[in-house]
Amino acid sequence: MNAMPPLGEPASEPVATAQPASDAGPPLASGAAEPSAPLSPTRETLHYALRNPKLLIGLAVVLVLLLTGLFGPLLLDGPDPNAYSGAQAVGPSGEHWFGTTTFGQDVFAQFVYGLRATFLVGVIGGGIAAVIAMLVGFFAGYRGGVLDEVLTMLTNIVLVIPSLAVLLIVNAYLGVRSVPVQGLFIGLTSWPWAARAIRAQTFSLRTRDFVDLARLSGSRTWKIIFREIAPNMSSYLFMTFILLFGGSILIASSLDFIGLGPTDSVSLGLMLQSAQQWSALQLGLWWWFVPPGVGITAVVGALYVANVGLDEVFNPKLRES
Template sequence: MNAMPPPGDPATEPAAVTEAAQQSPPLTPTRETLHYAVRNPKLLIGLAVVAVLLLTGLVGPLLLDDADPNAYSGPQAAPPDGEHWFGTTSFGQDVFGQFVHGLRATFLVGVIGGGIAAMIAMLVGFFAGYRGGWVDEVLTMFTNIVLVIPSLAVLLIVNAYLGVRSVPVQGLFIGLTSWPWAARAIRAQTFSLRTRDFVDLARLSGSRTWKIIFREIAPNMSSYLFMTFILLFGGSILIASSLDFIGLGPTDGVSLGLMLQSAQQWSALQLGLWWWFVPPGVGITAVVGALYVANVGLDEVFNPKLRES
């Protein structure tokens, strides 16, 4: 009689058990998000461009010999060379020095304007969507009023009458006028989450409104809120650049939009001084474009229906 194979012999184990043992354990939500994030080319390229430009704006001014970007430091209208990487303006100002200082101002106005707009949008959207009733009606009416007001016209009037304009003040007014569309979107998302079981459980346990909103609802919208901030960040930069280009930018500094305005005012295009207006134009396009590309990548990471792999 043939001897029975010993227990645990792979030949006697079911194929399903062997295959299950070879499979890797399921990924947690955080690890799954990171798994797709590091494999998304749009997100990686967008973040890389933003990181390079941000590092240039932070470190670049520290490496310059002259702290004043508007100082006269070389021959007039000189093309790029080893001493002046981006050439000089018609007044002998170093374009590279203005560019790195302008990048810093661009990111600063984006952070201030986008951050203020995001905070107002979250407060209005969360409380309107969760509380409903008369609270929702009042906040929605206020949002619609601000939404129909021509924000650019308001910014033009405010900036025109300000004696001294700075980047923080500019970011403040941009943030106070660019939040309504985000508030409406957050309200709609909150309205769909307030009837979920975990929210009902928190409500029955006696938690206060603000705790339910910021401990239960907001974490479940974290990816959406982050993408909303990116859009508000890029929008603030575009609005600030528009104000700068028409001469209503900061009066005590330099920005990429002011560089374009100065180049246009002193006929850089007609004189063939391409190195004066190309860097700030490319800088604005690169920052905003990279932010929107990264936002598309994040949407693909957080939305399983859009994932390619």
């Protein structure tokens, strides 16, 4: 047996005391990587964006169609998509990729020029509507009071007016119809719902601490709106523009289909209207109306799918699910 030390005398060897677990963790193995630092908000958003299939697929479809509309005319023989190609009502072939109409017009030539007009009217109409919606929504939501009541009343008036009926009347009595003019009138009539949504978001942000600090520092109203409030709504504003972009394309296609589209260019809606007018369905010329119909559906559908993907990227709750 081991001899015990006399009572009251210290042990010959000091006893080692255990260190708290919080003070000393387990040693790192040789070559082990240290825990990575948290990503910045921008890099974190990009990280999830590159891994969201809805966003990637939607943007890929839009990009392919956009490049087709921009560079497709370079593959054509001439600048006139309505020119006679030498063959009437022939199906798709190596010479005519999308076939020809009963008038001998190349459907592929009309399709690529129609894509260009479709994106142009979407940019113009959606851009104008987004600018008006942001101006009305920002100032109404931030200033409040009489200005808010006036702008809200104006928004409600435009909201209840049947915009499609107004566009029908304007286009019917307009002497020269073009894609920019069409986009202008679409933008002037499609902003109210976006303005109401932006107003609600601005109203919730105007009481935040960073806005109060900017107000106390003496910043002007427009500086507070565009330097403090707008950057915190950038993702929401971008998604709103996508919805306005797609909505402008649908409205323009509706006007084109009933014969109130541009008179100086070709669009996908006008292709559908021409195919319907000259009985392409009854004659079995499916290649005349299928490409423009698929093109409109693909552009608008891809935009909305990409918008859903952006919502999942910017919204942490949807991102985690």
